[in-house]
Amino acid sequence: MCGIVGYIGPRDATPIILNGLKRLEYRGYDSAGLAVLQDGVIEVRRNAGKLARLVSLVEQSPVSGQVGIGHTRWATHGEPSTRNAHPHVGETGEVVVVHNGIVENFLELRDELSAEGVNFSSETDTEVIVQLLDRYLGAGCNLVEAAGNTLAVLKGAHGIVMFSSREPDKIVAARIGNAGGVVIGKGEGEMFVASDIPAILEHTRQMIFLESGQMAVVMRETVDVQELNGTRVDYEVHTVSWDPVSAEKGEYRHFMEKEIHEQVRSLTDTIAGRVDFDKMSIRLGQLNLTPELAKRVQKMVIIACGTAANAGGVGKVLIERIARLPVEVDIASEFRYRDPIVDEQTVVLAISQSGETADTLAAMAEARQKGAVLWSIVNAIGSQAMRIADGYISMQTGPEIGVASTKAYTAPLVDLYMLAVHLADMREILNDKSRRQLIADLRLIPDLVGRCLDREGQVKDVAYALKDVAHCLYLGRGINMPTAYEGALKLKEISYIHAEGYPAGEMKHGPIALIDEDMPVVVIAPRDPWYEKMLSQVEQAKARGGIVIAVATDGDDRIANIADHVLWVPETPWLLGPVTTIIPLQLLAYHIAALRGLDVDQPRNLAKSVTVE
């Protein structure tokens, strides 16, 4: 999805912007550009395609200045082409804009402006923003007034950053709704603006996050934040603790590979500070969970998209089993349009790595409106999903760069487990022995995940055997049913192999017809309460000629005797089983995609943070 970087200060803005855009490449984009104020004139360089093309263009036709903005675009209105790439300059050339989001009423606005004689030079919705700004500047407004007037007529959700050659001392940035974040980085005598923290993290850790409906006037020494109606806002400056080095690839070929291997560390961090192994208790302070709320709540609804929703599926089993609270899992884009039945007795829990997914944020807004208690599990500190919730758990994984989510899948599994135990404790339904056992099991997790990663060699062999298949079926049951969905999602999104996750018990009701010698079937069958059922699934698939790849617990000879390939996992307490069973499946998807020579970190048509509906 689109990325934004801006700079104002004593240094040359061009390399700062190019470098910032590079750090946002992981979000996915199809064109890139920048605008810099050089000798009082706005100079734009932009190109369809990858950032490297923009870098060459800037080398051929250099540009430098002390204020500038840049953008990576993921096309929504108009093809990915140079003329549709951002930044966009108005007819007078005096104002320039980059934009994330969609102007929903752009056709009306475009017709209105065209009728006034404005000539459009792109097919984008964004261009109406800059032409409107031009109109207001021409009518005598200053940049802030022009921005306020323009924002007032735009429909939809937006992150917008602009500057004008008339007022070279400032950048104006605004956020309306949930089209991704707008963050301002405070430096010494210089300021940075971005859609995402990694773009500017190498320069500063002091960050101001704009809320929806706020506009910031960013100058070298000061930042003023106001509501769109002009009311001044007292903002907080957050210190972000992410390590910039952890946003780099290090020794790995791809970010995804690195992030799979980071899970020992991310899960250690997830548990650290939350679990007191001396007292055998769990602290989730930012959740603001009181015993009164824990006893009053009648049900939980988990809302999320994609991988986060799969994590929610595991959460359902955990919270129902451990805390005895009914849980529904709802795809966020479905929840909001269904007039869902939630009220003050319901906790709605959003799970989101980015904390900026438009569907999830819209579902949260719906839940808020219906009076539910709103919680979130998020990775991106300061994201909207964190800020608008009544309480939150932060994932502690550090930035996830690869588009396919891995460490931001396992961290919420452990968060949900801790939440289940904490909730059960507050509901006074856990006896001391069970609580101690559940908490003690957590301590095993980093080591068990490390042991799964140590077996990467075995997974590579299986990847080699499967790399040319056209389809693949993933079966799981109970707590590992979401593992089947997640394993299939990983494979399809990065290898482009058609893969389906299915509840194993449903096979006989239709999909079994698909199984033949060309259909590999990945069966998730660790020793858990559904083991015997899964074993018979393996037999059924074999009886129909299918190639069976089983995820099984070390030493399981019964599976070893029937499956064609086994991905071994160490014995894991079953409620934490999905944390280990997913590791070989992440590795399998990764190695198949790498063997197919694909762009693992930036798969086609996908974006890291989906900030449009």
Ligand code: F6R
């Ligand atoms: C798949 C993947 C996506 C995201 C989904 C939600 O690997 O990454 O399915 O999980 O787009 O994103 P967040 O968690 O940022 O809300």
